[in-house]
Amino acid sequence: MHVEWYVSLIQAVVIINLVMVTFAYLTLAERKIMGRMQLRYGPNRAGPYGLLQPIADLVKLLNKESFQPTAAIDWLYVLGPFLACFTALTTFSVIPFGPGWEIGGVYIPGQVADIDIALILIFAIGSVGIYGFIIGGWSSDSKYALLGAMRTCAQLVSYEVSLALSVLGVVIMAKSLSLTEIVAAQSDTVWYAVPQFVGLVVFFLAGTAETARAPFDLPEAEQELVAGYHTEYGGMRFGLYSMSEYINLITLSGLCVTLFLGGWHGPGWDGATWAGPLWFLGKLILLLFLFIWMRATLPRLRYDQLMRFGWKILLPIAILNAIVTAIVVVAV
Amino acid sequence: MNPQPLGTLKGFAVTFRQIFRKPITQQYPEYKRPVYPRFRGRHRLWKHENGLEKCVGCSLCAAACPADCIRVVAEENTAENRVSAGERYARIYEINLSRCIFCGYCELACPFDAITLGNEFEIAEYSRDDLIYTKDMLLAEPIKRVPVADREQFDTPEPAYKTSS
Numbered sequence: 001m002h003v004e005w006y007v008s009l010i011q012a013v014v015i016i017n018l019v020m021v022t023f024a025y026l027t028l029a030e031r032k033i034m035g036r037m038q039l040r041y042g043p044n045r046a047g048p049y050g051l052l053q054p055i056a057d058l059v060k061l062l063n064k065e066s067f068q069p070t071a072a073i074d075w076l077y078v079l080g081p082f083l084a085c086f087t088a089l090t091t092f093s094v095i096p097f098g099p100g101w102e103i104g105g106v107y108i109p110g111q112v113a114d115i116d117i118a119l120i121l122i123f124a125i126g127s128v129g130i131y132g133f134i135i136g137g138w139s140s141d142s143k144y145a146l147l148g149a150m151r152t153c154a155q156l157v158s159y160e161v162s163l164a165l166s167v168l169g170v171v172i173m174a175k176s177l178s179l180t181e182i183v184a185a186q187s188d189t190v191w192y193a194v195p196q197f198v199g200l201v202v203f204f205l206a207g208t209a210e211t212a213r214a215p216f217d218l219p220e221a222e223q224e225l226v227a228g229y230h231t232e233y234g235g236m237r238f239g240l241y242s243m244s245e246y247i248n249l250i251t252l253s254g255l256c257v258t259l260f261l262g263g264w265h266g267p268g269w270d271g272a273t274w275a276g277p278l279w280f281l282g283k284l285i286l287l288l289f290l291f292i293w294m295r296a297t298l299p300r301l302r303y304d305q306l307m308r309f310g311w312k313i314l315l316p317i318a319i320l321n322a323i324v325t326a327i328v329v330v331a332v
Numbered sequence: 333m334n335p336q337p338l339g340t341l342k343g344f345a346v347t348f349r350q351i352f353r354k355p356i357t358q359q360y361p362e363y364k365r366p367v368y369p370r371f372r373g374r375h376r377l378w379k380h381e382n383g384l385e386k387c388v389g390c391s392l393c394a395a396a397c398p399a400d401c402i403r404v405v406a407e408e409n410t411a412e413n414r415v416s417a418g419e420r421y422a423r424i425y426e427i428n429l430s431r432c433i434f435c436g437y438c439e440l441a442c443p444f445d446a447i448t449l450g451n452e453f454e455i456a457e458y459s460r461d462d463l464i465y466t467k468d469m470l471l472a473e474p475i476k477r478v479p480v481a482d483r484e485q486f487d488t489p490e491p492a493y494k495t496s497s
Contacts, residue, residue, distance in 0.1 A: 035355070036350065036351045036355065037347045037350045039353060039357070040355050040356075293344065293347060293348065294344075297340075297343045297344050298340070298343070
């Protein structure tokens with residue numbers, strides 16, 4: 001269906017802002033939920049129940065001085081956070097959140113860009129995003145930042161293999177790389193969480209490592225590395241890094257919903273056409289809660305444990321899953 | 333690595349259960365936990381019942397102070413101007429609370445129990461100058477009242493240096 005250019009433009013602006021708002025309140029939710037899990041209240045001073053806390057944080061970050069180390073490489077130092085944030089925001093454009101609507105004769109698609117190779121695009125842009133972290137850590141001329149960047153690099157590269165292989169089963173079953181078609185294939189048959197349960201688990205664990213969340217948060221291990229690759233960053237540049245990390249998490253959860261949990265479809269019943277985004281959001285929130293819950297529960301892995309888990313456990317399981325899926329799909 | 337899937341799941345159950353329990357946080361500005369009776373807060377200078385100051389300007393507190401935050405300038409009492417019960421009195425008595433470490437040595441050194449450490453601990457200010465407490469401020473009743481735990485229940489026995497002197 002033909003999509004007017006201005007519809008895409010407006011949609012992009014709206015989606016980006018919605019993702020930003022989700023990010024802002026994800027940070028609040030994380031602090032609140034983790035607080036409760038540790039018998040604390042979490043932020044409860046700014047506004048009722050601390051609801052204005054993200055805004056207060058934003059104002060604080062924006063008001064801070066944009067300093068940089070003397071020996072830092074200027075343009076790379078500035079480029080790092082922007083690259084990370086840009087790639088994080090771009091990825092969300094291909095994730096479908098609704099069936100598409102016809103309002104006043106204008107067709108509004110269910111995603112910003114419906115691309116045939118959306119899945120590959122997400123991984124490609126995600127890989128570019130790693131540069132943001134490496135550049136930032138390297139150009140800030142600090143040993144902690146460099147160590148953090150190297151850890152980030154090593155971890156992200158090793159877990160990206162498992163992540164990409166874990167979705168292979170889904171691609172084989174749906175016979176498509178387009179996310180809209182994968183969602184459609186799931187509503188025709190069954191959510192891929194059931195036949196691809198192994199794939200879902202591998203995807204979830206590799207995704208946790210990919211977004212550097214606990215228990216795989218070695219890249220920023222506060223106790224040993226100060227803050228990892230963004231040690232030397234302050235103010236809104238740090239804010240951009242933090243934002244890109246959380247938005248990566250949101251995108252990954254969105255991808256997980258799309259690939260394994262039926263996308264914007266309800267469980268067996270969709271409701272009205274406008275309910276699509278709500279189903280999507282509900283599943284997204286569920287997954288995000290799971291990530292927060294995991295962070296509050298599990299301690300960080302040791303570096304060798306991380307590498308062994310990635311290469312010796314997750315990767316073979318992902319490969320086996322892909323092979324078995326292929327055999328089953330061909331045989332049936 | 334030794335994976336323990338059951339133990340991990342149990343851990344998840346534990347963290348989830350905590351959500352429904354009441355947080356143990358004490359909401360500080362609204363609720364002030366009573367301080368221990370012998371808590372060492374900001375200083376207080378005392379007067380005799382007849383209105384004369386107990387401090388005689390001997391500067392022993394300033395000598396004892398490890399942070400060197402007390403400044404005493406003494407002057408002779410005269411018949412027209414009798415301030416303290418002794419021969420001399422402290423014309424200037426200043427404590428720089430931004431230097432004070434609240435060790436209580438001044439209280440210990442004072443031969444007349446003129447200076448004591450009170451219970452007040454909310455003494456933050458926006459400016460360092462405001463943290464220099466003058467004699468008038470130290471003599472006045474503290475404005476802020478701090479809840480103090482029951483002395484009967486929580487106080488330890490009188491310290492030896494007080495009972496023996």
